[in-house]
Amino acid sequence: MSDHVDHVMEQWALQGLDLDASPMAVVGRIKRLAQIIESELRVTYNQHAIDAAAFDVLATLRRSPPPHQLTPAELMRAAMVTSGAITQRLDRLEGRGLISRDRRHGDGRSIRVSLTPEGRELIEGALKDNFATQERILAGLTPPQRERLGKDLRRLLQTLGDA
Secondary structure: OOOHHHHHHHHHHHOOOOOOOOHHHHHHHHHHHHHHHHHHHHHHHHOOOOOHHHHHHHHHHHHOOOOOEEOHHHHHHHHOOOHHHHHHHHHHHHHOOOEEEEEEOOEEEEEEEEEOHHHHHHHHHHHHHHHHHHHHHOOOOOHHHHHHHHHHHHHHHHHOOOO
16 A cells, blocks of 8 residues: 555656655655644644643643642753743743742742643643544554554664754
């Protein structure tokens, strides 16, 4: 059974170029998977009236050790975004009552970001649906195939310096 990437590779093969198009079999499929996955996750996020950026911040806070608090700098590193981007995200989430920013006792310069009860309830529902979406996306693979693919993708990321 062929897919779009097979079709593209066949087209390149017919052009008679002296180029090895075989990497496209992997890279093209990874790109297509990324598009499909992002689209599916966007639907899931929309069901909870959030976007991927909000999900990332809320999920990062939820998976941090109790009391589920982080500094803006810690959130910035986890999200791999600029300080301006994290500030905008936090402003929006705070405006919606999903997080709070509190100054630490004894150090007025240090701010801790926490989930509010509303934020915790929202992210726990969104996480449940996010995991269900991921499960549905991977339903065509057996558990051993998933494990192997995960290991192969980890190795590829490591060779690209993403440790």
